[in-house]
Amino acid sequence: xxxxLSQILPITNTQDYKLHxxxxxxxxxxxxxxxxxxxxxxxxxxxxxVKDDFNRKYIFSLxxxxxxxxxxxxxxxxYKILSRGSKKNAASYKIELCDDTRNLVGRLKVYLKRPxxxxxxxxxxYYDDIVAxxxxxxxxxxxxxxxxxxxxxxxxxxxxxxxxxxPDWKGALENxxxxxxxxxxxxxxxxxxxxxxxxxxxxRWECYIGTGHGWNDELxxxxxxxxxxxxxxxxxxxxxxxxxxxxxxxxxxxxxxxWKEVLLTRGERGYNKN
Numbered sequence: 001x002x003x004x005l006s007q008i009l010p011i012t013n014t015q016d017y018k019l020h021x022x023x024x025x026x027x028x029x030x031x032x033x034x035x036x037x038x039x040x041x042x043x044x045x046x047x048x049x050v051k052d053d054f055n056r057k058y059i060f061s062l063x064x065x066x067x068x069x070x071x072x073x074x075x076x077x078x079y080k081i082l083s084r085g086s087k088k089n090a091a092s093y094k095i096e097l098c099d100d101t102r103n104l105v106g107r108l109k110v111y112l113k114r115p116x117x118x119x120x121x122x123x124x125x126y127y128d129d130i131v132a133x134x135x136x137x138x139x140x141x142x143x144x145x146x147x148x149x150x151x152x153x154x155x156x157x158x159x160x161x162x163x164x165x166x167p168d169w170k171g172a173l174e175n176x177x178x179x180x181x182x183x184x185x186x187x188x189x190x191x192x193x194x195x196x197x198x199x200x201x202x203x204r205w206e207c208y209i210g211t212g213h214g215w216n217d218e219l220x221x222x223x224x225x226x227x228x229x230x231x232x233x234x235x236x237x238x239x240x241x242x243x244x245x246x247x248x249x250x251x252x253x254x255x256x257x258x259w260k261e262v263l264l265t266r267g268e269r270g271y272n273k274n
Contacts, residue, residue, distance in 0.1 A: 005110055005130035009101060011060075017123035018054045020045060020061040021114060022076065027229065030063045032160040034076060034106065035142050045079050048092040053120035057081060059095065060123050065109060067143050067157075072133065074140055075108035077101065106139030108132065145169045148176070148242045155208075155235040162209045173202035177249070178242035179256045180205075181263065182219070184271070186234040190263055191219060191271035194256035196249040205237065218271040 011017065022030035022044055034041040045059050061076035078098040085092030097105070111131045115121060142160050143153075145168040161169050178201050182191040193216065195204035204214070212228035212235075213219035223231060241255055259265075265272040 003132045004128065005132050006127065008108065008132045008135075009104070011123070011127065014124035014127045015122070016057040017060045017078075018056045018058070019121040019123040019126055020054065020059050020076075021064065021073070021112075021119055021121065022061060023064045023070075023114075023119065024066075027232075029066055029156060030076075031066055031074065031140075032156055034063055034074070035140065035160050036163055041076065042079075042095070042097075045076075045095055046093040048084065051120075052084070054081060054093060056122075058098075062110065062112070064114075071111060071113050073110050073112060074106060075101075075104050075110065077105045104135070107136040109134045109136070142166050145172050148172070148239055151237065151239040153237055155212075155237065156232045158205065158237055159209050159232065162206055170202055173205065174200040175245055176201055176242040177245055177247060177252050179240045179252065179259055181238040181240050181259070182208075182271075183236045183238065184234050185236055186230075189270050190265045191216060192240070192256060192259045192263060192265045194252050196252040198245065200245055201239070201242070208235075208237075216271065217273055222271075 024030075030041065030044055033044065041063075045054070045061055048054070057080065059079040059081065061079065062073035063076045064070060065072040065074045078101050079095040080098055081093055081095055083094040085094075109132075111133050112126060112129055115126065142164050143157060143166075145166070177194070177196045179192065179194045180201070182193065184190070193204070193214070195201040208214040208231075211220075212223040212231035240259055243252060260270075260272050264270060266274070
């Protein structure tokens with residue numbers, strides 16, 4: 001039996017609320033912003049734009065939980081609008097987080113089929129359709145380590161994991177060498193790389209997160225031209241093989257060459273030069 005949001009967060013005056021469905025804005029995913037920087041997330045709720053989207057007394061914010069589904073949302077808080085600036089100033093709402101629901105921020109997950117591509121809706125039109133799915137024991141801090149065989153993640157997801165130093169991911173990736181694949185989803189080109197030595201995969205991928213290209217020749221040319229936003233938008237990382245850090249580096253290099261041959265990543269079809 002479904003548990004309605006109204007059973008968890010009863011609101012009688014729903015006509016005083018605008019529902020904010022925060023989704024990918026072409027540059028960032030709000031879930032990653034929420035994890036990395038709460039002040040930056042609050043900024044998503046102060047953006048007025050020309051339409052004055054949040055033109056009621058309160059903002060009921062939900063964050064698209066892209067880890068599971070585009071129709072699963074993480075509760076981002078209820079904000080009271082204290083004042084509105086001029087239309088010329090886009091970031092013009094002055095807001096404060098309501099204390100009575102603060103303990104559920106980042107913990108309550110709900111389901112709501114996204115009505116349209118808009119970001120702001122009248123809460124009273126959708127309040128009864130929102131279903132409570134789960135209350136996390138602690139606030140969401142990023143995707144949990146999924147296991148070596150299931151690493152197939154977009155750059156922007158890994159960026160959050162690395163910049164927040166998630167201990168489960170760091171502990172796992174620091175202790176293995178391996179061969180990985182980077183896929184450019186804009187054109188299908190691929191790059192096979194490897195991580196060996198004592199630093200493990202964590203250190204190697206941390207370099208990619210910082211630079212966008214990891215100092216690989218062809219990727220460096222691409223990112224220097226397009227910017228790191230290109231990597232955030234199009235790069236996907238897959239772990240092909242992993243070994244203990246005690247394994248000889250030559251084994252990893254051999255396996256790297258094998259995958260370059262198998263996946264045809266040298267030449268026009270890929271980003272490997274050798």
